[in-house]
Amino acid sequence: MQNYLEFNFKIEPLQPWNEILMAELIEIGFDSFTEEHDGILAYIQTELFKEEELKEVHLLQNPEIAISYTFQEMPNINWNEEWEKNFSPINVENKVSIRAEFHENQNLPHEIIIQPKMSFGTGHHATTYLMIQQMLDMDFKNKTVLDMGCGTSVLAIFAKQQGAGKTVAIDIDEWSVENSIENAARNNVELEISQGTADNLGSENFDIILANINRNILISDIPTYVAVLNNGGQLLLSGLCFFDVDDILEVCNEQKLTLKKKLQREEWVSLLLEK
Known part of the structure; x- marks a missing residue:
């Protein structure tokens, strides 16, 4: 510990x-x-x-x-104990449930079961909600997907549940990698999980990139994401407060990305862009 x-x-x-x-x-x-x-x-x-x-x-x-x-x-x-005391299930549009094994099944069309090794605040709940909300309207069937800064890999898991093909999950933290491996097995999906940053991305390209991180990392890494995003591919971002949007869009415009959809929940924002 x-x-x-x-x-x-x-x-x-x-x-x-x-x-x-x-x-x-x-x-x-x-x-x-x-x-x-x-x-x-x-x-x-x-x-x-x-x-x-x-x-x-x-x-x-x-x-x-x-x-x-x-x-x-x-x-x-003991982070597991702290997390269990403070975490409640997430219900996205009455379509997706994100819960722990000790929570009651909400009987929604989609369910993701996770057991994080560390607690997280409601800001993460809001951004996770926004990412899943956006993903509900996206086509993942047979697409190659990258979940950058994957954390618990809840987004990568949902992408696989939506029919994604090869799905890669990367995080800088060792605990996230260990937890992602556990959560992938818990949800019976196959992910390629590794520890690293955007600097570790090679020449492999993706159809969809998911990045729920924070403003500074996104501003730094968006050009790298674009370099490995297929033409016509989609970049879905969150971890952003409403006052971050202009700075993020400035970088996206420089990279010739087109804003397709913006969602806001409380003060948090998610942006869907296309190359």
């Missing part, structure tokens, strides 16, 4: 800034969150925390929002 720091952020007003703060904290290495009535608890591996990066978080410098925090060491935290 890893040693973690727990930060207790008090936020006034709470909405929508709690979700936006989580998005900014993810970019500097925080990976797990629990919502409180007056703020959030945020967790980061002790060895990854850099005080100077926290001080540069934009939201903490906004005079219109009152944010204070304290922190403490949390050695040997």
